Amino acid sequence: MKLISIIFAVVLWFLVVIADNPKETRTFSNIPVTLTNVELLEKENKVYEVVDNSDRVRVTVEVPRSDLDKLRSSDIVAEADMSKLTAVNTIAISFYVMNDDVNVSNITGNRDAVHLNVEDRVSKWKLIEYHLQGDVAENYMVAGVTLDQTRIEVSGAQSAVEKIDHALVEFDVTGATTTQSANVEIKLCDAEGNILDLPNVTKSADHTVMAVQVLAVKEVPIELNPTGIPAEGYLATGEMSCEPPTIMIAGTASTLASISKISVPQDQLDITDAEESFVSSINIKNYLPANVRLADSSFNGKVTATVYVEPRAERILTIPEENISLSQLPEGFDWEFDEESEPCRLKISGLNAVISEVQESELFGTIDISEWMEEERITTLKPGAYKVPVAVEVPENMDVEEEAWIQIIITEVKEDEV
Numbered sequence: 001m002k003l004i005s006i007i008f009a010v011v012l013w014f015l016v017v018i019a020d021n022p023k024e025t026r027t028f029s030n031i032p033v034t035l036t037n038v039e040l041l042e043k044e045n046k047v048y049e050v051v052d053n054s055d056r057v058r059v060t061v062e063v064p065r066s067d068l069d070k071l072r073s074s075d076i077v078a079e080a081d082m083s084k085l086t087a088v089n090t091i092a093i094s095f096y097v098m099n100d101d102v103n104v105s106n107i108t109g110n111r112d113a114v115h116l117n118v119e120d121r122v123s124k125w126k127l128i129e130y131h132l133q134g135d136v137a138e139n140y141m142v143a144g145v146t147l148d149q150t151r152i153e154v155s156g157a158q159s160a161v162e163k164i165d166h167a168l169v170e171f172d173v174t175g176a177t178t179t180q181s182a183n184v185e186i187k188l189c190d191a192e193g194n195i196l197d198l199p200n201v202t203k204s205a206d207h208t209v210m211a212v213q214v215l216a217v218k219e220v221p222i223e224l225n226p227t228g229i230p231a232e233g234y235l236a237t238g239e240m241s242c243e244p245p246t247i248m249i250a251g252t253a254s255t256l257a258s259i260s261k262i263s264v265p266q267d268q269l270d271i272t273d274a275e276e277s278f279v280s281s282i283n284i285k286n287y288l289p290a291n292v293r294l295a296d297s298s299f300n301g302k303v304t305a306t307v308y309v310e311p312r313a314e315r316i317l318t319i320p321e322e323n324i325s326l327s328q329l330p331e332g333f334d335w336e337f338d339e340e341s342e343p344c345r346l347k348i349s350g351l352n353a354v355i356s357e358v359q360e361s362e363l364f365g366t367i368d369i370s371e372w373m374e375e376e377r378i379t380t381l382k383p384g385a386y387k388v389p390v391a392v393e394v395p396e397n398m399d400v401e402e403e404a405w406i407q408i409i410i411t412e413v414k415e416d417e418v
Contacts, residue, residue: 030056035079077097126164143213153204164190231273231274313356319392337409383412388407390406
């Protein structure tokens with residue numbers, strides 16, 4: 001009887017529940033609040049930002065127990081009408097269920113309003129800067145960077161836009177040996193270069209094409225090619241200098257392979273009639289081969305070329321008698337130096353550094369009697385004192401200003417002396 005009573009009670013309770021269909025509640029979390037009529041703010045050139053995630057709510061719905069299984073979170077609607085924005089930037093939230101099969105007794109949310117931050121919309125143009133990451137290959141350089149666009153327009157709340165100092169694109173050139181290009185993302189940065197996350201700020205473009213020109217570099221000397229003759233009494237020393245003596249050039253690797261120097265044309269270094277060292281400022285850019293440029297952007301291309309010119313120096317040398325020989329003396333005659341005559345002297349000229357190195361003891365002279373007689377039209381040599389020329393061999397790079405002469409005595413050899 002007890003068991004029958006328990007079963008009867010359960011069945012009776014079940015029948016009562018079915019008959020009464022009591023109400024129960026169900027709570028749904030993270031329901032988005034839909035903002036309507038947002039175009040009203042746009043017409044006033046204003047923008048908004050939801051504060052404290054107030055557009056996400058927790059909704060509790062009371063329905064008959066029989067409808068609980070029919071209710072889904074997608075049926076819950078939370079709306080806030082922008083036309084009802086208050087002076088303190090709040091909008092009341094209304095809740096309802098979009099399911100005709102569910103009989104809603106009551107619906108409430110954990111908050112009754114969306115809180116907004118409303119500001120004026122502003123637009124500004126910002127420069128796009130670039131940053132290269134990594135280093136190109138050894139003996140290569142970045143010769144230039146180009147962007148499809150150099151400015152970008154940003155729009156959004158005034159407080160957000162004012163944080164933006166510039167836009168930034170980045171490109172990795174590690175190990176590059178040729179020109180690189182890619183479609184790169186445009187990021188927004190503050191004055192310190194920090195990347196900003198501003199989801200409510202719009203950009204006129206999200207990407208731009210960036211090209212990085214990469215060229216080979218090479219150090220080459222500058223070759224000077226002077227022309228002309230200095231003024232009378234002056235000589236070119238043969239020395240030249242250029243400051244800087246070498247330059248760094250850039251171009252494709254194949255172009256630079258055939259370049260070993262940069263030559264300055266002769267017409268840029270004309271020392272004709274110069275009475276002092278010739279100094280010229282030359283723009284070396286004018287003499288670079290085609291498709292070659294200077295590698296150092298801070299160098300303006302001006303080099304200073306100097307061709308050294310100095311006055312002609314003179315020196316009188318004494319030829320030792322023991323270094324003088326005589327040839328072609330007719331048979332039957334002998335000779336000797338005239339001890340009362342002046343020594344044999346030779347006047348030379350040239351660069352001081354050259355003639356100052358000449359040692360008198362290393363100079364040798366020759367007297368050619370036959371040649372002298374022919375020049376003097378002497379057909380028969382007679383004994384006596386004669387002033388004759390001495391042919392002296394002098395080192396190169398100097399001139400003989402006055403020939404050497406010496407007085408000799410010609411004597412006839414008697415038969416008994418032979």
